[in-house]
Amino acid sequence: MKIVSWNVNGFRAGLKKNFEAFLNEVDADIFCIQETKMQEDQVDVSFPGYHQYFASAERKGYSGVAFFSKHEPLSVTYGIDALDHPEEGRSITLEFADFYVVGVYVPNAQQNLKRIDYRQKWDQDLRAYLLKLNEDKPVVLCGDLNVAHEPIDIYNPKMSKNSPGYSDIEREGFSELLNEGFVDTYRHLHPYDENMYTWWSYRSFGRDRNEGWRIDYFVISEDIEESLEAATIHMDVLGSDHCPVSIELNSEHLEI
Numbered sequence: 001m002k003i004v005s006w007n008v009n010g011f012r013a014g015l016k017k018n019f020e021a022f023l024n025e026v027d028a029d030i031f032c033i034q035e036t037k038m039q040e041d042q043v044d045v046s047f048p049g050y051h052q053y054f055a056s057a058e059r060k061g062y063s064g065v066a067f068f069s070k071h072e073p074l075s076v077t078y079g080i081d082a083l084d085h086p087e088e089g090r091s092i093t094l095e096f097a098d099f100y101v102v103g104v105y106v107p108n109a110q111q112n113l114k115r116i117d118y119r120q121k122w123d124q125d126l127r128a129y130l131l132k133l134n135e136d137k138p139v140v141l142c143g144d145l146n147v148a149h150e151p152i153d154i155y156n157p158k159m160s161k162n163s164p165g166y167s168d169i170e171r172e173g174f175s176e177l178l179n180e181g182f183v184d185t186y187r188h189l190h191p192y193d194e195n196m197y198t199w200w201s202y203r204s205f206g207r208d209r210n211e212g213w214r215i216d217y218f219v220i221s222e223d224i225e226e227s228l229e230a231a232t233i234h235m236d237v238l239g240s241d242h243c244p245v246s247i248e249l250n251s252e253h254l255e256i
Contacts, residue, residue, distance in 0.1 A: 001251040003101065004028040005142035007199070007216060007242035011036040011066065012043055017239040023047060026234075026246065029070050029256065030094070032103035034144045036064030055079075057089040064089040065103050065143070071096065071256045080104075080129040085122065093133070097255040099224065100133045104143040109164035116169060119146075123173035131180060138221035140249075141182070144199075144242065145217050149174045149184065152194055153214040155206070165215060177219065185218040185231040185247050196233050199242045207241075218247045227253040 004026055008014040011033060023031060031050070038061070040054040050068040055078045057063040073094040080091050094101045104126065109119045133139050147170040148154035160166045178184060190196070197212025206212055218231060230248040237243050 001030075001249045001254065001256060002026070002028045002246060003030045003032070003140060003142065003218070003249070004244055004246040005032045005034070005103065005216060005218065006237075006244035007034040007105070007144040007240060009035050009037075009240040009242060011038055011064070014239055015043070015045065018237075019239060020047070022237055022239070022244065023068070026244070028068075028246065030101055031068040032092075032101070032142050033066050033068075034064070034103070034105035036066050036089075037061050038064060053092055053094070055089040055092045058087045062088070063105055065092050065105050067092055067094055067101075067103055069094060080126050081132070085125070090122075091126075099138045099140060099221075099254055099256075100136075101140045101142065102130065102133070104141065104145070106144060106146040108146050109167060109170060111164065113162070113164055113167055113169075116164075116167065120169055120173065123170070123177075127173075127177050127180060130177070130182070134181065134221050134223075138224040138254075139182075140221075140224075140247075141219040142217065142245075142247075144215060145174065145219075146215055147171060147174050148213045148215055149187075152192075153197075155195075155197070155211040155213070160213075165213065181222045182219045183222055183225050183228075185220055185228055186214070186233065186245070188225070188228065189231045197235070198233055198245055202241050216242055216245045218245060220247075224249065224254065226250075 151157035198216035200206035200212040
């Protein structure tokens with residue numbers, strides 16, 4: 001079973017580039033995208049063989065998450081079960097027979113960490129939500145988590161210290177999630193791989209020099225760690241300032 005995640009930095013723009021070609025090529029069972037930057041009625045699109053689900057922000061041209069799944073889920077939930085978050089279209093949960101898939105676009109702490117308090121609250125509420133789901137069945141979390149966890153995950157970590165996405169608070173928040181019984185799939189299978197990033201700044205032409213950050217993840221419950229067969233960063237795929245990431249799970253152990 002293959003699951004793919006990609007921050008497309010604008011779904012309508014992605015449709016004019018190579019999104020559909022990559023969707024067909026990668027042949028994912030489940031495909032999550034983030035930063036759609038649209039309302040569902042702003043694009044008329046469907047992909048043969050896929051069920052589709054959109055969560056959009058109230059503010060147009062901002063945030064947004066979507067799923068395309070070959071398998072119809074048992075249920076679909078929008079949001080992270082917390083009442084005090086603005087409607088920014090940041091999360092969708094698909095429930096299947098043996099597991100949940102949660103797609104998220106985590107808030108950016110913003111310049112000078114001006115939104116760090118909200119970001120910290122989001123991380124805490126997301127963690128509580130995942131733990132609640134995990135009591136029922138294992139969880140696959142995917143998306144743009146907006147944090148580079150360790151120095152190996154970022155180009156020039158000393159220069160970026162306390163930048164949004166690499167502050168101590170955000171990195172500790174990710175560590176807390178892992179300590180609660182979750183696994184960073186890429187680092188689990190590739191603990192020492194360097195220069196493997198998922199986002200590069202357009203402004204500094206970072207992709208040309210591979211000066212990037214690994215901020216897009218698949219995180220899974222420890223209970224299904226033995227099902228993990230592959231975790232891949234598709235650095236060669238263009239069309240966004242992020243590249244896609246994917247995992248492959250042994251479907252003999254998981255019913256979808």
